[in-house]
Amino acid sequence: MSTEKKTPTRRITAPQIAARKGGQPIVSLTSYHAHTAAIVERHCDFILVGDSVGMVMHGMENTTGVTLELMILHGQAVVRGTSRALIVVDMPFGSYEESPQIAFRNATRIMKETQCGAVKLEGGAPMAATIRFLVDRGVPVMGHIGLTPQSTHVMGGFKTQGRDAATWDAHVADAVAVADAGAFAVVVEGVVEPLAVRITEAVPVPTIGIGASAQCDGQILVLEDMLGLNPWVPRFVKVYGDLGPMIERAVEGYAGEVRDRSFPGEAQTYT
Numbered sequence: 140m141s142t143e144k145k146t147p148t149r150r151i152t153a154p155q156i157a158a159r160k161g162g163q164p165i166v167s168l169t170s171y172h173a174h175t176a177a178i179v180e181r182h183c184d185f186i187l188v189g190d191s192v193g194m195v196m197h198g199m200e201n202t203t204g205v206t207l208e209l210m211i212l213h214g215q216a217v218v219r220g221t222s223r224a225l226i227v228v229d230m231p232f233g234s235y236e237e238s239p240q241i242a243f244r245n246a247t248r249i250m251k252e253t254q255c256g257a258v259k260l261e262g263g264a265p266m267a268a269t270i271r272f273l274v275d276r277g278v279p280v281m282g283h284i285g286l287t288p289q290s291t292h293v294m295g296g297f298k299t300q301g302r303d304a305a306t307w308d309a310h311v312a313d314a315v316a317v318a319d320a321g322a323f324a325v326v327v328e329g330v331v332e333p334l335a336v337r338i339t340e341a342v343p344v345p346t347i348g349i350g351a352s353a354q355c356d357g358q359i360l361v362l363e364d365m366l367g368l369n370p371w372v373p374r375f376v377k378v379y380g381d382l383g384p385m386i387e388r389a390v391e392g393y394a395g396e397v398r399d400r401s402f403p404g405e406a407q408t409y410t
């Protein structure tokens with residue numbers, strides 16, 4: 140047996156993200172897959188294994204069908220593919236709303252089975268007691284307010300929040316409740332810019348915007364959206380890479396070469 144000591148890998152921690160309030164913008168993307176996560180972590184502070192995986196990778200219409208097992212499977216892949224970034228895994232719909240105790244059981248299952256560094260759950264003031272229960276028992280929690288996709292059936296679709304200024308106080312109160320309960324950061328999704336400013340000013344932890352303007356303390360996008368792999372591009376997404384046509388060309392090239400028998404060639408053949 141080797142006696143050589145290995146230096147333990149140091150991942151970014153939830154408190155380190157929390158400490159970046161108001162500082163250099165926090166960069167984040169989603170990832171569901173070991174190899175893409177390895178690329179993403181070279182440029183990001185944290186990676187979210189989001190429940191958008193259900194829509195992006197499994198063709199679901201919304202995120203309500205995502206299970207704990209699915210989140211764990213993708214969480215494991217992303218943790219295996221990375222060594223430095225904080226990995227945050229989404230708690231899926233139905234796995235935390237019923238009671239703080241059930242939320243704790245499921246959050247600790249996610250952490251034990253994936254070895255991720257934090258979980259994220261959706262909801263404002265009504266989820267504050269659950270967030271407090273988890274944080275007090277050793278589970279770092281990222282909040283998620285504004286447009287909360289797991290509530291799509293209640294909201295009547297994926298609707299930008301805060302178009303009516305009369306709703307702003309409630310959204311700010313949600314953010315404050317989540318932060319007061321101990322969340323180390325809050326995702327603010329799909330809100331108008333002046334509301335994002337109000338929320339960001341109101342909480343002592345970083346706000347991570349998605350469709351919430353440049354006024355947040357950090358940004359997150361769904362990787363496949365910014366790589367051009369989603370046929371429907373929401374307005375808040377900027378497409379940084381057009382992978383769809385690249386994949387199409389590669390698959391077309393392969394199919395043609397199989398059909399004309401030029402693949403496999405000599406280089407790919409065991410003689």
Ligand code: KIV
Nearest residue numbers: 169189190191326349
């Ligand atoms: O599941 C997800 O991808 C998310 C982001 C939209 C923040 O929660």
